[in-house]
Structure formats: structure tokens, C-alpha cells
Amino acid sequence: MRAIWKGAITFGLVNVPVKLYSATEDHDIGLHQVHDADGGRIRYRRQCEVCEQVVEYSHIAKAYDDGERTVVLTGDDLDALPVERSREIDVVEFVPSEQIDPIMYEHAYYLEPDSRSVKSYMLLVRTLEATDRVAVVNFSLRQRSRLGALRVREGVLTLQGLRWGDEVREADFPALSEEARISDRELEMSAALVKSFESDFEPERFTDEYQVQLQTLIDAKLEQGDSLDTAATFGEEPEEGESKDAEVVDLMDVLRRSVEQTRRARTGSD
Numbered sequence: 452m453r454a455i456w457k458g459a460i461t462f463g464l465v466n467v468p469v470k471l472y473s474a475t476e477d478h479d480i481g482l483h484q485v486h487d488a489d490g491g492r493i494r495y496r497r498q499c500e501v502c503e504q505v506v507e508y509s510h511i512a513k514a515y516d517d518g519e520r521t522v523v524l525t526g527d528d529l530d531a532l533p534v535e536r537s538r539e540i541d542v543v544e545f546v547p548s549e550q551i552d553p554i555m556y557e558h559a560y561y562l563e564p565d566s567r568s569v570k571s572y573m574l575l576v577r578t579l580e581a582t583d584r585v586a587v588v589n590f591s592l593r594q595r596s597r598l599g600a601l602r603v604r605e606g607v608l609t610l611q612g613l614r615w616g617d618e619v620r621e622a623d624f625p626a627l628s629e630e631a632r633i634s635d636r637e638l639e640m641s642a643a644l645v646k647s648f649e650s651d652f653e654p655e656r657f658t659d660e661y662q663v664q665l666q667t668l669i670d671a672k673l674e675q676g677d678s679l680d681t682a683a684t685f686g687e688e689p690e691e692g693e694s695k696d697a698e699v700v701d702l703m704d705v706l707r708r709s710v711e712q713t714r715r716a717r718t719g720s721d
Contacts, residue, residue: 452472452473452561453472454470454471454472454563455471455472455473455560456470456471456592457469457470457471457538458471458537458538458539458540458590459538459539459540460539460540460542460562460575460588460601460608461539461540461541461542462541462542462586465571465575466571467564467568467571467572467575468564468565468567468568469540469562469563469564469565469568469572469608470562470563470565471560471561471562471592471610472560472561472562472563473558473559473560473561474559474560474561474609475558475559478659478662479662480662480665480666480669485684490683490684491684491685491686492684492685497511512524512525512526513529537590537591539590540562540588540589540590540599540601540610541588541589541590542586542587542588542601543586543587543588543589544586544587545579545582545584545585545586545587546584546585546587547583547584547585548583548584548585548602551585551587551600551613552619554614554619555613555614555619556600556611556612556613556614557611557612557613557614558611558612559609559610559611559612560609560610560611560612561607561608561609561610562601562607562608562609562610572608575608576603576606576607576608579601579602579603579608580603585600585601585602586600586601586602587599587600587601587613588600588601588610590610597612597613598612598613598614598615599611599612599613600613
């Protein structure tokens with residue numbers, strides 16, 4: 452992993468130098484858009500709707516509109532705003548972990564101690580574990596002030612971004628204001644159903660089946676020769692000597708076997 456930020460956790464007179472790493476990654480297969488007729492890449496042009504000219508990035512400004520009026524913000528306007536460049540993760544308070552609603556959590560990061568701060572780092576880890584507390588912190592990342600939660604995961608400090616309070620919408624559903632009549636028998640049967648599904652959560656047991664089947668589809672198309680030279684999708688000539696001949700396979704049979712294999716694996720793990 453590569454550190455994306457270096458700074459220090461601070462509370463009181465305590466200063467713990469740390470490095471910040473992204474704790475998660477996406478595994479989605481990257482797809483791009485092409486013309487279905489010839490496979491050519493689709494390009495997007497930054498075209499002005501007034502003069503209909505293609506605009507270079509150097510001449511693109513940001514703007515805000517309220518539905519009726521538009522305010523253009525130049526680079527100088529934005530540069531005049533105070534930019535957060537603090538290298539400190541400032542602890543504001545320690546709160547019970549259950550008081551932070553999961554809906555507020557955003558991206559997660561790992562914090563690695565500097566070689567000189569291992570003892571103070573581990574002291575904070577042990578303290579948070581012993582008190583079952585989460586540290587609410589202020590920090591800045593990519594020139595923005597952020598709210599976060601500092602907690603322990605498997606002996607490592609993690610920093611998880613938090614949404615600001617006014618970013619969480621109220622769930623105002625009129626239907627829920629009406630009293631629903633639920634009998635004791637219905638509640639008992641529902642609880643029995645829940646009990647029949649009880650288990651311990653093991654993330655590794657779950658698979659993104661869509662991505663698995665998408666990769667299977669891509670591999671099958673490559674195997675049966677249903678592909679284009681990548682250079683050709685940009686309007687370039689394929690490299691010399693490249694052959695498009697390939698063994699033809701039954702695409703549906705490959706997909707069907709893959710689905711059956713996935714189902715067998717899931718059944719065997721249950």
C-alpha cells in the first residue's frame with residue numbers, strides 16, 4: 452500500500468505521528484463505452500452550449516446555479532478561500548461507539564505509526580479498546596475539512612470519515628405514522644424465522660456474483676475470438692501478424708457451468 456497522507460494524531464499534549472492508507476478498494480471490472488456498430492471508442496467533448504466551441508481545460512471555470520441565476524467562480528475566486536492544509540488529526544472528544552449511527556460512516560483509512568511513535572500509538576489502541584470508546588476527530592484531506600471517527604480494528608487504528616449532521620436526511624414516511632396491528636403469534640413466527648437464519652458474519656463467505664459472471668463472460672468471448680484489437684477501437688490499425696482465429700466455444704454452456712460451480716461452492720460452505 453502507498454501512504455496518501457502523513458500527519459499526527461493529537462489530543463491534549465499527546466502527539467502520535469502516523470501515515471494514512473486507504474483501507475478498502477473496489478474490485479469492479481472497468482468497462483468503457485464503444486460504438487456497437489464497429490467497436491470504436493466513444494469520446495466526450497467539452498463543448499460550450501453558447502458558442503458551440505470545444506473548450507480547453509484551461510478555459511473551464513466552475514459555476515453554481517440556483518435554478519434561475521448562475522454564478523461563475525473563477526480560479527482566483529476559489530484560491531481566495533481558506534484552504535485546509537492541517538497535518539493533524541485533532542481529537543475533539545471520546546464517545547461510546549454505539550452513539551455513532553452507521554449511516555454516518557464514509558470512506559475508511561488505516562493509520563500506521565511512525566517508527567518513533569509505536570509506543571504512543573499502541574497506548575491509544577489499548578485505551579480505546581479498554582474504554583470501548585471512539586474518538587471523534589477533525590482532520591483535513593484533499594484541502595477539505597472533514598469529520599471523522601478514530602477506532603480500533605484488529606489492533607490497528609482506523610480513521611473513518613463521517614458525514615456532517617446536516618448531510619443525513621430524515622426518513623419521513625407517512626405510512627409509518629399509522630399504527631400497524633401485529634399479533635403475538637405473528638411476532639413469534641417472525642422471530643422463529645430470524646432464529647433459523649442466525650449465523651456469525653464471515654465476509655469471505657460472500658461473493659460478488661455479478662463481477663464473477665461478468666469476468667466469465669469476458670473470458671468466454673476472448674476464448675471464442677469475439678474480440679477486437681484494442682488499438683483498432685481507437686481507429687488504429689491492428690498489429691501485423693495478429694490472428695483473429697480462435698477455438699469456438701459454447702458461450703451459454705460456459706456461463707451455465709460457472710453458475711453451477713458457484714452454487715455448488717455456496718452449498719458446500721453452508
